[in-house]
Amino acid sequence: MKRYSQRLSNFAIAALLLAASCKKDEAKVYYSGGTAPVLTASASGSIALPVTDTTATAVTFNWTNPNYQFSDGISSMSVTYYLQFDTLQGFTNQNFPSPSIASGLSTAFTVAQLNALLTNGMLLDTGRLQTIYVRVESSVPPFTSGTAPVAPLYSNALSFKVKPYGPPPAVVPPKNDSLYIVGSAVADNWANPISAADVAGETFTRLSHTHYQLTTTLTGGQEYKLINVNGSWTDQWSVSAADTYPNGGPFVYNGGNCIAPTATGTYLIDVNFQTGKFTVTAH
DSSP: OHHHHHHHHHHHHHHHHHHHHHHHHOOOOOEEEOOOOOEEESOOEEOOOOTTOTTSEEEEEEEOOOOOEETTEEOOSOOEEEEEEESSTTOOOTTSOOOEEOSSSEEEEEHHHHHHIIIIISOOOTTSOEEEEEEEEEEEOOSSTTSOOEEEEEOOOEEEEEOOOOOOOSSOOOTTSOOEEESTTSTTTTOSSOOTTTTGGGBOEEEETTEEEEEEEEOTTOEEEEESSTTOOSSEEEBSSTTOOTTEEEOEESOBOEEOOSSOEEEEEEEETTTTEEEEEEO
16 A cells, blocks of 8 residues: 555656646747738728718728737737727827727728717717828737737828718607607696696707707606697607606607606706607706
8 A cells, every 4th residue: 555655656746747847848929019000991081971872881991911920920810900080180089989890901881880980979060070080900809808908009090071960860859849748747747738837847948959958846656758749649759668767768759658756856857869868867
């Protein structure tokens, strides 16, 4: 038994020495460089965004391979690319979107896609000529999740003049730019037309053709709808499923009743037909 134990001990020591030797001889791979990609585009100086032809290709971007080099040769791993858009040449507005292109050396935008990125993503004003800057960032995906990408490289920046157009609203707005609230959650209950004594407190302020606000008292847990004409039920807006989103969310044309927050109080109701969302916040 003692002899067997000794042999086992000797075998364990030999295995450890072999493992140490292998670890010592293991080759480590180092990043040794790459070439910043060169960005080109099918458009020059300006990008046309015709609202009459939204499915047409607005612009195609192409860039060169950064040829990442590692100590064991050129990287065979996938390279990730991001197109970065900004209104500043220094690309300091980090909140702007950067569409990801998992592979490949080009990408194209239709008029509708680019206009959506400029208006809904970058929140640029519509109908006004503006300058944007575009560049591509390349990087090697991290070896482990949660770690930063390896060796980001940035291309040259291209500048373009653009004039975004207003995309169609997500929900059809009131025809006559008027909006009212009715229901058991407000002072005049479901009366329609609203009484003269209460109509002022149940009429929204028009901020734009697609944006309305009202500060009013809501009775906790009660219901309401929004209407276009005081005295008519023809056009109304509310949530798609009754008694959901007490603090706001998506809304639709002619849906179920909205429900007020649990606590009775004064609330600011913000209704945005462009995005199709509303919010209800304590005021």
